[in-house]
Amino acid sequence: AQSVTQLGSHVSVSEGALVLLRCNYSSSVPPYLFWYVQYPNQGLQLLLKYTTGATLVKGINGFEAEFKKSETSFHLTKPSAHMSDAAEYFCAVSDENTNAGKSTFGDGTTLTVKP
Amino acid sequence: DGGITQSPKYLFRKEGQNVTLSCEQNLNHDAMYWYRQDPGQGLRLIYYSQIVNDFQKGDIAEGYSVSREKKESFPLTVTSAQKNPTAFYLCASKAQGHQPQHFGDGTRLSIL
Numbered sequence: 113a114q115s116v117t118q119l120g121s122h123v124s125v126s127e128g129a130l131v132l133l134r135c136n137y138s139s140s141v142p143p144y145l146f147w148y149v150q151y152p153n154q155g156l157q158l159l160l161k162y163t164t165g166a167t168l169v170k171g172i173n174g175f176e177a178e179f180k181k182s183e184t185s186f187h188l189t190k191p192s193a194h195m196s197d198a199a200e201y202f203c204a205v206s207d208e209n210t211n212a213g214k215s216t217f218g219d220g221t222t223l224t225v226k227p
Numbered sequence: 228d229g230g231i232t233q234s235p236k237y238l239f240r241k242e243g244q245n246v247t248l249s250c251e252q253n254l255n256h257d258a259m260y261w262y263r264q265d266p267g268q269g270l271r272l273i274y275y276s277q278i279v280n281d282f283q284k285g286d287i288a289e290g291y292s293v294s295r296e297k298k299e300s301f302p303l304t305v306t307s308a309q310k311n312p313t314a315f316y317l318c319a320s321k322a323q324g325h326q327p328q329h330f331g332d333g334t335r336l337s338i339l
Contacts, residue, residue, distance in 0.1 A: 121267065144325040146327050148327075148330075153315075153332075153333065153335070154332050154333065155231075155233075155317055155319075155330030155331050155332045155333050156270075156317070156319075156328075156330045157330070158327045158329075161327050163325050202269065202270070206325060206327075213258045213275070213277055213321060213323075214260075214272065214275060214285075215328060217269050217270045218269060219267070219268065219269040220267075220269050
């Protein structure tokens, strides 16, 4: 069974500082990985996705993530945090072959950006 | 613009009452999903459907029911058997293959 672990339910950074949100996964087959962002009282929006190919994936709003198979990780980074980045972030793994199109989501990380 | 529409945005349920949450998509996606979100618990899958007239239970289906009579629509009924229905409910859809899910803006259900 696949699973996703997001280390740190809350992360706080200063405006302009590096953002690092951690995600580790487990999957018995090559994973397909996603990061989503959720603003208060809204649904989730896709930030970026890894399917195959280049392991460094660039997304919207300056975010990027690197797929590291040896570490089973897919950490999300942004070089310089902006106040508008404050939100909840979810990492997810999708295994189309065995889970009928379902995704497994991590518990989320709330990002706070201090002025 | 294509997307997913959930309605209503806020819903109140009286004890013993069934309520239905609407989810409509115009993305031509085959698969649709319902999730429940509680504070600090991430998303939990209630039901999903990969094709019209077929659906499967997710991890927390007890006290809920769904139908999938049209490709565009996947309503969720929260029955009186669901003793703790207060939560934020999210609907999503997905194209075939290794694609991300597209989410609606959610319905917040509370108990009167």
